[in-house]
Amino acid sequence: MSESTPFPPSPVVPATLEGQAPLQFRCRKGIACWNACCSNIDIALTPVDIVRLKQRLGLASWEFLQQYTVPYEMEKDGIAGVKLRPVEGGTACRFMTPEGCSVYEDRPTACRYYPVALLAMRKQDESVDRQYYAIVREEHCLGHQEPRTQSIDAYRAEQGVLEYDEAARGWRQLILKKKSSGPTIGKPSKRSLELFFMTCYDVDRFRAFVASDAFAGVFDVPDEELRTALVDDLVLLQFGWRFLRQVLFGETTIALRGEGVEQRRARVAEQRARLEREAAERLARDDDEGGAFVDV
Numbered sequence: 020m021s022e023s024t025p026f027p028p029s030p031v032v033p034a035t036l037e038g039q040a041p042l043q044f045r046c047r048k049g050i051a052c053w054n055a056c057c058s059n060i061d062i063a064l065t066p067v068d069i070v071r072l073k074q075r076l077g078l079a080s081w082e083f084l085q086q087y088t089v090p091y092e093m094e095k096d097g098i099a100g101v102k103l104r105p106v107e108g109g110t111a112c113r114f115m116t117p118e119g120c121s122v123y124e125d126r127p128t129a130c131r132y133y134p135v136a137l138l139a140m141r142k143q144d145e146s147v148d149r150q151y152y153a154i155v156r157e158e159h160c161l162g163h164q165e166p167r168t169q170s171i172d173a174y175r176a177e178q179g180v181l182e183y184d185e186a187a188r189g190w191r192q193l194i195l196k197k198k199s200s201g202p203t204i205g206k207p208s209k210r211s212l213e214l215f216f217m218t219c220y221d222v223d224r225f226r227a228f229v230a231s232d233a234f235a236g237v238f239d240v241p242d243e244e245l246r247t248a249l250v251d252d253l254v255l256l257q258f259g260w261r262f263l264r265q266v267l268f269g270e271t272t273i274a275l276r277g278e279g280v281e282q283r284r285a286r287v288a289e290q291r292a293r294l295e296r297e298a299a300e301r302l303a304r305d306d307d308e309g310g311a312f313v314d315v
């Protein structure tokens with residue numbers, strides 16, 4: 020009698036590997052399984068993937084998000100992620116063509132890595148995160164039978180992954196930090212989740228926010244630094260990681276304008292005074308009318 024489990028077996032080989040580990044694999048046009056991997060996708064995008072793809076397609080980030088992605092919950096009660104949206108009513112990637120990937124030069128990190136999975140980890144006794152890898156073996160993928168072996172690091176370099184990983188490092192560190200944070204930070208407010216989403220995935224909206232008077236009223240960014248960030252999506256992403264570390268975890272690396280902080284304090288105090296005044300007036304009215312006590 021064959022054993023049955025309620026879950027399908029995972030295609031991820033259960034071994035954590037370092038970059039020097041050997042990988043026997045080759046994907047080539049003409050292989051019998053050509054495009055099988057792109058016919059049934061589950062591809063999470065990094066902020067860098069989104070920038071590269073939206074630039075290639077000539078879209079604003081919010082247009083790209085709307086047309087080509089679906090949001091998903093990267094962690095329970097936590098941070099949202101973004102995945103590639105497959106073709107309408109199907110599972111294939113919208114960039115797949117009979118000749119292969121139509122956005123090959125700007126294909127996402129996960130497509131470059133395949134059949135390797137990146138595991139960014141921070142060990143308990145270490146202060147910096149490290150990259151480890153796992154091999155994904157799916158039955159349909161015949162690339163594992165090809166007679167070519169190289170290290171995972173050499174494969175990463177060949178697939179152009181290094182610059183993608185470097186550019187997305189700050190984002191991965193933010194997620195690791197979020198995962199290892201205490202219960203208060205572990206359940207961020209709706210507002211902070213929205214900020215995270217905009218800063219990481221909707222870079223053109225984040226640009227508009229950084230260029231706004233409201234931002235300038237609170238944050239004191241040197242003109243040259245601001246100019247450089249505003250004209251370059253990838254530089255803006257790096258600035259975004261700093262911004263998020265500041266607003267989510269209190270790591271202040273962007274100077275605050277004294278005036279802006281004072282103004283905000285004054286506004287909060289004024290708001291509080293107005294609410295107290297209104298509550299007192301309401302109480303007095305209820306007393307006059309002999310009505311029920313309303314807890315405000």
Ligand code: SF4
Pocket residue numbers: 056057060062112113114115116119120121122123126127130
């Ligand atoms: S982006 Fe390209 S490589 Fe990635 S799943 Fe789509 S067609 Fe395949």
Ligand code: SF4
Pocket residue numbers: 045046047050052053054055056057133159160161162163
């Ligand atoms: S070898 Fe693997 S990665 Fe290449 S086309 Fe076939 S299924 Fe896709």
